[in-house]
Amino acid sequence: MVSLKNLWQQQREQRQxxxxxxxxxxxxxxxxxxxxxxxxxxxxxxxxxxxQRNLQHQTQTYLHTLSSQRYQHAQALVxxxxxxxxxxxxQTQQFLDDISTDRxxxxxxxxxxxxxxxxxxxxxxxxxxxxxxxEIQQLKEDVQTGRAETQLYLSSVQQKRLQEQVELANxxxxxxxxxxxxxxxxLDQLNQMDQARAEALVKEFQAHRQHRAESMxxxxxxxxxxxxDLRDYCRDLHSFVWGxxxxxxxxxxxxxxxxxxxxxxxxxxPFQPVIVQAPQASPSGAxxxxxxxxxxxxxxxxxxxxxxxxxxxxxxxxxPEGKPEVVLEPxxxxxxxxxxxxxxxxxxxxxxxxxxxxxxRENVSDIxxxxxxxxxxxxxxxxxxxxxxxxxxxFQTVDALRSLIKQGRVIQRDRVYLVQSK
Numbered sequence: 001m002v003s004l005k006n007l008w009q010q011q012r013e014q015r016q017x018x019x020x021x022x023x024x025x026x027x028x029x030x031x032x033x034x035x036x037x038x039x040x041x042x043x044x045x046x047x048x049x050x051x052q053r054n055l056q057h058q059t060q061t062y063l064h065t066l067s068s069q070r071y072q073h074a075q076a077l078v079x080x081x082x083x084x085x086x087x088x089x090x091q092t093q094q095f096l097d098d099i100s101t102d103r104x105x106x107x108x109x110x111x112x113x114x115x116x117x118x119x120x121x122x123x124x125x126x127x128x129x130x131x132x133x134x135e136i137q138q139l140k141e142d143v144q145t146g147r148a149e150t151q152l153y154l155s156s157v158q159q160k161r162l163q164e165q166v167e168l169a170n171x172x173x174x175x176x177x178x179x180x181x182x183x184x185x186x187l188d189q190l191n192q193m194d195q196a197r198a199e200a201l202v203k204e205f206q207a208h209r210q211h212r213a214e215s216m217x218x219x220x221x222x223x224x225x226x227x228x229d230l231r232d233y234c235r236d237l238h239s240f241v242w243g244x245x246x247x248x249x250x251x252x253x254x255x256x257x258x259x260x261x262x263x264x265x266x267x268x269x270p271f272q273p274v275i276v277q278a279p280q281a282s283p284s285g286a287x288x289x290x291x292x293x294x295x296x297x298x299x300x301x302x303x304x305x306x307x308x309x310x311x312x313x314x315x316x317x318x319x320p321e322g323k324p325e326v327v328l329e330p331x332x333x334x335x336x337x338x339x340x341x342x343x344x345x346x347x348x349x350x351x352x353x354x355x356x357x358x359x360x361r362e363n364v365s366d367i368x369x370x371x372x373x374x375x376x377x378x379x380x381x382x383x384x385x386x387x388x389x390x391x392x393x394x395f396q397t398v399d400a401l402r403s404l405i406k407q408g409r410v411i412q413r414d415r416v417y418l419v420q421s422k
Contacts, residue, residue: 367392367400372409372419380418 370390375381381389387397401417404410411420 364396364400364403367396368404368409371397371400371404371417375410375417375419380416382415382417386417 367390371386374386374389378385378389383394383397383401386401387394390397392400401410401412405412409420411418
């Protein structure tokens with residue numbers, strides 16, 4: 001151990017010397033780069049000044065030449081514009097004279113055409129008035145004839161409607177009686193179908209319950225095999241790491257340098273049996289009647305100070321037939337730290353289980369209301385605190401909290417449930 005520490009010290013000093021030498025080299029390279037950059041900057045400034053003077057001289061010469069050329073071009077453009085304006089004025093005057101002559105000729109022709117159209121229109125209007133007067137007289141005669149025919153048709157339709165109303169009332173009464181008889185038969189058939197379906201559902205539910213029991217038995221058998229493998233693995237790992245001559249307390253003392261005699265000498269926490277109520281299915285389809293069953297865990301799982309894994313391995317591998325197995329539920333570090341603030345009675349550890357099973361309540365709204373009132377009273381709580389304070393099981397607690405979160409009445413922050421402030 002001392003040789004390793006000396007070797008580490010020598011390597012550390014060597015690394016520090018290399019770091020100092022590297023800093024010196026970097027500083028020298030930076031100073032050289034700074035001098036070179038300063039020389040390049042002075043040279044670039046001189047070249048830029050020369051380029052600026054040459055560019056100013058060339059720009060002034062180009063502007064003077066461009067100004068003289070633009071003036072000459074403007075003089076030529078003004079002369080050409082004056083000539084074009086004079087020519088355009090002459091052409092416009094000639095066009096206006098031609099337009100005025102043509103318009104006068106068209107106006108005379110239009111006046112002659114309008115006089116001829118007026119005379120022909122007057123004759124057409126006189127003929128149309130005479131024709132309309134004759135058509136009006138004919139329409140009056142047709143209207144009188146139509147009124148007489150309509151009166152005869154309405155009287156016949158009224159008599160026919162009264163006769164059809166009597167026949168329809170008789171048919172409706174017969175149809176209602178037939179429909180009532182058919183509906184009664186159909187309701188009887190539906191009741192019989194409901195009874196048959198209910199019996200089939202009961203049988204299917206019993207078959208599913210038996211299949212689930214067989215599946216749970218197979219799962220418990222697989223769990224027992226896994227626990228045996230895990231126990232062998234822990235034993236092999238312990239013997240591989242610490243050897244066969246050291247105990248757990250000696251190995252821990254050799255690694256950490258502290259004695260664990262205080263933990264091993266402390267008196268173990270007494271274990272209390274758990275009363276589990278197993279549901280019994282009744283053949284009539286009623287609610288199952290709970291039957292109390294006493295189950296106790298192995299003492300080795302309580303007194304073992306090695307790790308929580310040993311507590312899980314030492315529990316019974318297979319539950320007896322007809323009795324549910326009790327599995328110790330682990331509690332994370334956050335739940336244990338929260339229990340240290342005055343709620344130690346609600347903590348579940350690897351070595352303790354509650355002495356009673358929480359009750360099952362059917363009304364979900366009452367559970368949600370109690371959870372909201374409890375959270376308002378304690379100003380936030382964790383899942384296990386809510387479960388023990390209200391005496392409800394884990395499934396109902398989780399379902400109620402999930403529903404309250406969806407409703408927006410409760411929020412979750414760092415595994416702590418709080419009432420949403422409005």
